[in-house]
Amino acid sequence: MTSSVPDTVDPAEPKILVLGATGGTGRLIVSQAVARGYDVSVLVRSAEKASDLKGAKVIVGDVRDERVLRQALQGRDAVVSALGTPASPFREVTLLSSATRALVSAMKAEQVLRLVCITGIGAGDSAGHGGFLFDNLIFPLLLRKVYADKDRQEAIVRDSGLDWILVRPSVLNNKPGRDAIRALTDLSSFHGGTISRSNVASFILDQLRDDTWVHRSPLITW
Template sequence: MQDSVTDDIRTVQPKILVLGATGATGRLIVSQAAARGYDVTVLVRSAEKASDLKGVKLVVGDARDERILRQALKGRDAVVSALGTPASPFREVTLLSSATRALVSAMKIEQVSRLVCITGIGAGDSAGHGGFLFDNVIFPLLLRKVYADKNRQETIVRDSGLDWILVRPSVLNDKPSRDTIRALTDLSSFHGGTISRAHVASFVLDQVRDDTWVHRSPLITW
């Protein structure tokens, strides 16, 4: 059954659910998916914030609500999670892990196996590879609690039993995409780097149909 679903994703335009669709990267994922002819459903907290997302099916609700997630997953082939959360120097962050835990449960019930999840440089074994400013100023002062939750999120994904890919972009910018992108798992000689949100969106959408990085955590950068 799972093999036939995977074959369908490869041979026809996939039906995807996008979480975090109103964020800066999420919007590009949605627009690029629509341009590719994908059938796109988005789950958003506010219909007003998503009013400019064209050509998508809109489901309004909380990404931590398993009932809403199951509704949004009906008929989908894959999920792209671009969930994010603001910097939080003082308060604990739980949104990413709690939403991902609910998502994994809902995906299993609805028999959707492919999950492409964006986390970021600084998660897991990519910690300490963001460059001097990121590693020594931005991360400890602003993002430590966010990344503690990203680490919990990654653990949930790894333990899910799904066909998962964890995508860790380097520092994001809004520059135009370049012709080439590097996807790395050996970070021994990598310190710092940037990548455009548009390129992240393109790479993430490629993973909906490509098995190259299944059960792996590539860091993507220029």
């Protein structure tokens, strides 16, 4: 299933592949990218769930399938990964790391270098900086296994040899975006925080043409 791409697409604008496009943040990444005139493809499990992603080319397939990923990457300049997974208190989580491993291999094969990947506060050295409720209740009770896989995902990205940026949003909300956000790598005095999905989407798209955060892992927050 393919939706029509607007005539306003500028051939000089990035041609991007978005993974996780049917999630809350992924949808905003797609809509904002289309509004900027980007050439947008999305790889999704269900064409039905992506039927409202106007202006994007919809490719249906498994994000863990390297063959499918290679096909989706053809003609692309960059990848945005907004992959997510539900809370999983008991079952092991492997989707993020397995999909990212396949993605890195496919990107290398297709010579697509720029990867902007969303993980989240609590991943890597941002663990313990989510605030009292997140760090002491939500994380250990609901998200421990999810974040174990996010850590594996981040390690795969870091070792990829790609032009990667790992973006760790603070706790997400659906409020309108603000004019200014903070991007932090020194978290020594940071504990807790929120940010809108709209601001996250905008920051992510800015990284497609900005090298400021390449090979770094900014935490973004209000």
